[in-house]
Each structure stands twice: as structure tokens, then as C-alpha cells.
Amino acid sequence: MISEQSWADAQVLWDYHQMHHELRPCSVAIGLGSHDLGVADTAADLYKRGMAPLIVFTGATSPTTRERMPRGEAVHYRERALALGVPDAAVLVEPDARNTGENIRLSRSLLEEIGMDVASVLLITKPYEERRAFATARKMWPEVEIVSASTPVTFARYLDTIQDTGMVLDMMVGALQRILDYPQQGFTVIQEVPADVAAAYERLRAQGYSRRLV
Known part of the structure; x- marks a missing residue:
């Protein structure tokens, strides 16, 4: 069962990952x-x-x-x-x-x-x-x-559709790590990562959502 804090942190990453x-x-x-x-x-x-x-x-x-x-x-x-x-x-x-x-x-x-x-x-x-x-x-x-x-859908609705909360959180954390690290490796352009997004990412990593890290 995902904790209230992890849910809030995941919502922060979800919002950030979309370009709007x-x-x-x-x-x-x-x-x-x-x-x-x-x-x-x-x-x-x-x-x-x-x-x-x-x-x-x-x-x-x-x-x-x-x-x-x-x-x-x-x-x-x-x-x-x-x-x-x-x-x-x-x-x-x-x-x-x-x-x-x-x-x-x-x-x-x-x-x-x-x-x-x-x-x-x-x-x-x-x-x-x-x-x-x-x-x-x-x-x-x-x-x-x-x-x-992408599909216009809320975070909660997306999780209902996929039926694998852990996998989605692992993937969102992995995607954020790549946004942070890949510019230095020449794979992507730099994207600004706000402090609240970085903090949410670190907390989710600490909670074990790390299976998609490189």
C-alpha cells in the first residue's frame, strides 16, 4: 500500500513529467x-x-x-x-x-x-x-x-488503468533520474528540475522505488 507521502510525491513527479x-x-x-x-x-x-x-x-x-x-x-x-x-x-x-x-x-x-x-x-x-x-x-x-x-488522464485514473502502482512509480523515478543525469552524457538537453520535484524524487528513491534506475 502506497503511503500518503509517497502518493503526494508521485503526483508531483507526474505533473512535472508532462510538458503541457x-x-x-x-x-x-x-x-x-x-x-x-x-x-x-x-x-x-x-x-x-x-x-x-x-x-x-x-x-x-x-x-x-x-x-x-x-x-x-x-x-x-x-x-x-x-x-x-x-x-x-x-x-x-x-x-x-x-x-x-x-x-x-x-x-x-x-x-x-x-x-x-x-x-x-x-x-x-x-x-x-x-x-x-x-x-x-x-x-x-x-x-x-x-x-x-500523451493520453489526457489523471494520475489516479492512470494507475487504475495500468494496475501496477509500483511499476509506474519505479518508471517515474527512473525517468527523473535520466532527466537529471543524461544531459551530462550528451543524451538529452537540460531540463530545469524544481526543488520540490527533486525532493519528491529523493524521497521516492529512499522508499525503494528504484527498479528503473540506471
Whole structure:
């Protein structure tokens, strides 16, 4: 059972991880693979709303998706989008990426191969991965505008959907660690981390939510 303090700290991280960008039409949508099929649902919804003419789903498998998505995250995402009515020709698959940097690099290469002129990217992720994905994309693809998007959902509702509170908290703590450490390694641009966010992160680490740390 999560403590009241840990819940409050997790809410602080949840709010920070989201970029709160105003959505607008972009050259292409890129959906980053994960355990959460909600990314595919949101990509399909945004496509139908005219926010991008093409979707690229990117991702192989990971320890959290190997069993539930045996054909690969991007392939399962594509199948979900097609089931939701997105036309076959509007969805591309990048099946090899195993981290966020590869998601961006390989998706960019795929779009270059088909000769697509990309001025802006609608980057669709899990809600708590928006900021880290944005920081990675800005580092690796600085010449395009990045608009961050995710499923519009509250923290409590998201936990109800995923049904694994510990995993979500582990992942939010891991994402924050990467936001702090990756700029020095050249993987992401620097993101300001307010003092209350840093304090919440340290308390959650101390409570043992550390399985996704590097």
C-alpha cells in the first residue's frame, strides 16, 4: 500500500513529467513504444483529429513488454491503431528501437528514407515520459519543432488503468533520474528540475522505488 507521502510525491513527479504543450497539427506523429497501449489509442485519436497525416510507431520489446507484446511494441501499436480505424497507409513501423534515443534516431532515419520533409513532430508517449522524450528529441533532432502529447488522464485514473502502482512509480523515478543525469552524457538537453520535484524524487528513491534506475 502506497503511503500518503509517497502518493503526494508521485503526483508531483507526474505533473512535472508532462510538458503541457498546446496541440497543433504537425508533419508527422511518432508514438514511442512501451507497455501502455494507450499511446496507440491517443495516436489514433490525434490522427483522426487531423493533428498529423502519418504515424510512426517505434519500439522493439523490453522486459516489461516481452510477454504482452511478443511481436514487438511498434507492431502491436500499429495493430491497435488499425483496429481503431486508422488507414493502413497512414501507419509506419520502426521495429528495432530499444531506448528513447533509438526511437528518435531510427524514426528519423525511416522518415528520411521515404523522403518526408519533417518540420514538426507530434511526439506521443506515456504521460510520465513526455519530458524525457522531449529532452531526447530536442538533443537528437534539434532542427524540428517537438510538440509533446500523451493520453489526457489523471494520475489516479492512470494507475487504475495500468494496475501496477509500483511499476509506474519505479518508471517515474527512473525517468527523473535520466532527466537529471543524461544531459551530462550528451543524451538529452537540460531540463530545469524544481526543488520540490527533486525532493519528491529523493524521497521516492529512499522508499525503494528504484527498479528503473540506471
